[in-house]
Amino acid sequence: MKRKLFLLGFLLSIMIMPSFAQIDDEIQQSKTEQVRKGREYLTEKFLDRDYEKVKEIKDYLLTFETEEFKAFKPHELWHILLWTQEYEALETAFRQVDSAYVAEIDKAVVPSRDQLGEQLYRRSIEDEHLLRFNLQEANLPVEDFDFLNLYLDWDSKPLNKEHIEECNELADQFLAKYPHSEYEWFVRHIIRRVFAPKNWGWGMGLDLCSGLSSGVLPKPYVGFGLSIDVLYKKFDFMLGYDVVYGKTALDLPYTISSAPHIYPKGSRSEPIVWYANLSYEVWEKKRMSLAPFIGVGGVLEVFPDDQVPGSDLKKQQRVYWTGNVGACFDLKGDLLGDTGALRVKYQCGISAPDGHISTIHLISVGWTYKLRGKTRVY
Numbered sequence: 001m002k003r004k005l006f007l008l009g010f011l012l013s014i015m016i017m018p019s020f021a022q023i024d025d026e027i028q029q030s031k032t033e034q035v036r037k038g039r040e041y042l043t044e045k046f047l048d049r050d051y052e053k054v055k056e057i058k059d060y061l062l063t064f065e066t067e068e069f070k071a072f073k074p075h076e077l078w079h080i081l082l083w084t085q086e087y088e089a090l091e092t093a094f095r096q097v098d099s100a101y102v103a104e105i106d107k108a109v110v111p112s113r114d115q116l117g118e119q120l121y122r123r124s125i126e127d128e129h130l131l132r133f134n135l136q137e138a139n140l141p142v143e144d145f146d147f148l149n150l151y152l153d154w155d156s157k158p159l160n161k162e163h164i165e166e167c168n169e170l171a172d173q174f175l176a177k178y179p180h181s182e183y184e185w186f187v188r189h190i191i192r193r194v195f196a197p198k199n200w201g202w203g204m205g206l207d208l209c210s211g212l213s214s215g216v217l218p219k220p221y222v223g224f225g226l227s228i229d230v231l232y233k234k235f236d237f238m239l240g241y242d243v244v245y246g247k248t249a250l251d252l253p254y255t256i257s258s259a260p261h262i263y264p265k266g267s268r269s270e271p272i273v274w275y276a277n278l279s280y281e282v283w284e285k286k287r288m289s290l291a292p293f294i295g296v297g298g299v300l301e302v303f304p305d306d307q308v309p310g311s312d313l314k315k316q317q318r319v320y321w322t323g324n325v326g327a328c329f330d331l332k333g334d335l336l337g338d339t340g341a342l343r344v345k346y347q348c349g350i351s352a353p354d355g356h357i358s359t360i361h362l363i364s365v366g367w368t369y370k371l372r373g374k375t376r377v378y
Contacts, residue, residue, distance in 0.1 A: 031064050031069065034064065035061055035064055035071045035111060036111070036112075036114075038057055038060060038061045038071070039061070039071070039111060039114055039116050040114070041057055042054055042057040042058060042061070042080075042116060043114070043115050043116045043119055045057060046080075046083070046116075046119060046120065046123075047119060051083055051084050051085075052084075054080065054083065054084055055084040055086070058072075058077075058080050058084070067104055067108065068107070068108055068109060069108060069109050070105070070108045070109065070110045070111070071111065072111070073110050073111065073117060074093075074097070074105060075117070075121075075155075076116060076117050076120055077093060078090060078093060078094070078151075079120040079121065079124055080120065081093065082124070082131055082134075082148075083120075083123075083124075083131075085134055085138065087135075087138055087140060087144070087148070090148070091144050091147075091148075094147070094151070094183055094186050095182045095183065095186075097185060097186045097190065098185045099185075099189075124155070124156065125156055128152060128156050131152060132149065132152060135148055135149065143178055143181060143183075146174060146177070146178075147174065147181070147183045147187070150170055150171065150174055150187070150191065151191070153166075153167060153170055154167045154170075154171075154191045164193050167191055167192070167193070168192055168193065168194055171187050171188070171191045171192035172192070174187055175187060175188065175192075188378050189378060192378075193376070194376065194377045194378075195374040195375065195376050195377065196374065196375055196376075196377045197372045197373075197374055197375075198372050198373040198374065198375055199232055199233050199372075200231065200232055200372060201231035201232075201370060201371055201372020201373070202228070202229060202230055202231060202370075202371060202372070203228075203229035203231060203236075203368060203369050203370035203371060204226070204227065204228050204229065204368070204369055205225075205226070205227040205229065205240070205343060205366055205367060205368035205369065206224075206225070206226060206366050206367055207224065207225045207227075207242075207343065207345070207364040207365060207366025207367070208222075208223070208224050208225075208364065208365055208366060209222070209223050209224065209225055209242050209244065209362050209363065209364035209365075210222050210223070210362070210363060210364075211244070211360065211361045211362035211363060212360075212361055213246075213249070213358065213359060213360040213361065214358055214359050214360075215249065215351075215353075215356050215357060215358025215359065216249050216250055216320070216353050216354070216356060216358050217249060217271075217299055217320060217349075217351060217358045217359070217360045218244075218246040218247065218248055218249055218269045218271040218299065218301050219246045219247045219248075219249060220244035220245065220246035220271060220273070220360065220362070221244070221245065221246055222244065222245055223242050223243050223244030223245060223273075224242065224243060225240055225241060225242035225243065225273075225364060225366070226240055226241065227239065227240025227241075227368075228240060229368070229370065231370060231372055234280055234281040234291075235278065235279070235280055235281075236278070236279045236280075236281070236291060236293075236328075237276075237277075237278050238275070238276070238277045238278075238279065238293070238295075239275075239276050240274070240275060241272055241273060241274040241275070242272070242273045242274075242362060242364065243270065243271075243272050243273075244270070244271055244272075244273060244362075245268075245269075245270055246269050246270075246271055247265075247266045247267060247268065247269055248263065248264075248265055248266065248267050248268075248269045248301070249265065250265055251263065251264055251265045252318075269301055269302065270302045271299050271300060271301045271302065272299070272300045272302060273297065273298075273299050273349065273360065273362065274297050274298055274299075274300070275295055275296070275297030275322075275324050275347065275349070276295050276296055276297060277293040277294065277295030277297070277324055277326070277347075278293055278294060278295055279291040279292060279293035279327075279328055280292065280293070286332075287331065287332045287333065288329070288330060288331050288332065289329075289330045289332075289341075290327060290328070290329050290330075291327065291328045291330075292325075292326070292327040292328075293324070293325070293326055293327065293328065294323075294324065294325055295323075295324040296321070296322070296323055296324060297321075297322045297323075297324050297349055298319055298320060298321045298322055299319070299320040299322060299349065299351070299360060300318075300319050301318040301319075301320070320351045320353050320358070321351060322349030322350055322351045322360065323349070323350050323351075324347055324348065324349050324350075325347075325348050325350075326345060326346045326347035326348055327345070327346055328343055328344070328345045329343070329344045329345070330342070330343050330368065331343075331344070339369055339370055339371055340367060340368070340369050340370075341367075341368050341370070342365070342366075342367065342368075343364075343365070343366055343367070343368040344363070344364075344365050345362075345363070345364045345365075345366075346361075346362070346363050347361075347362045347364075348360070348361050349361075349362075
């Protein structure tokens with residue numbers, strides 16, 4: 001019985017082994033596996049600086065490509081063509097880049113991450129001068145030469161704010177020089193990265209303030225404030241308040257147990273200056289902007305309890321309505337980030353209690369934060 005079972009198992013293994021061997025052979029010969037091995041071989045030859053062999057391997061791997069399957073990521077192929085000095089093929093590759101090409105790449109199967117892309121990029125950075133020398137010696141048409149140098153300018157430096165601004169300027173110069181260039185899509189959509197704020201946004205601010213007043217308004221001298229901003233294009237609707245410490249401008253009568261008393265002029269007061277202002281940015285530079293505003297507001301004069309013990313003075317708090325004019329000057333800088341700014345604000349509130357014109361002038365210095373999304377401008 002055991003002999004029969006052993007014989008049966010042996011016969012089954014003989015039948016199954018060819019099937020496994022066939023699958024293993026198919027895997028070894030699969031497109032993905034061949035491309036993987038080819039990329040490893042290409043990397044080896046690239047590190048040896050054997051660019052003729054690199055060209056042969058690259059041509060071989062390109063025979064596997066279809067719309068759904070790619071042997072190289074786009075930037076890998078561009079770097080290879082730069083090093084093999086196949087400029088005609090490279091120019092054709094750049095010219096075919098458009099929205100349809102990008103959509104095709106997004107849907108296609110691309111190689112898994114390996115050393116090829118990293119080694120190509122590393123050498124292109126380290127030996128950038130050799131790439132530029134090769135371009136100089138190739139006697140290319142002026143437009144092609146200018147574009148390939150622009151590509152190297154964009155590709156050879158870290159992606160930071162200063163580099164982006166520099167490349168944007170170079171891209172604008174190229175587009176102005178060649179308004180009908182076949183490289184326009186690549187320059188405008190890949191190299192050039194210009195973003196504009198979206199229409200709507202919001203912000204907030206904190207500040208320290210100081211000022212003076214005339215007429216019946218309390219005399220403030222120092223305080224602090226908070227504001228909330230609603231942004232639309234160049235308009236800024238600011239809703240906020242400042243709490244200031246000052247002195248009363250008039251004698252204020254009050255009663256304790258039906259007996260009349262006077263809260264004397266010049267006594268301590270804690271007025272709250274609130275406002276709802278609408279500004280419009282009339283001037284803007286890279287690091288600064290100016291926005292005058294108009295609005296409405298008021299002054300709520302608050303009296304500390306310890307100044308009038310036992311009184312019912314809180315019920316006699318005074319409110320003065322104001323019309324406001326002023327301006328905000330924002331100073332931007334790297335330390336404050338893209339959304340922050342140092343704000344200097346001047347506000348003049350005009351009131352007419354009992355027919356007497358009174359004004360309150362406040363100068364505040366503080367930090368403002370504006371957040372609105374950005375959209376890319378092509």
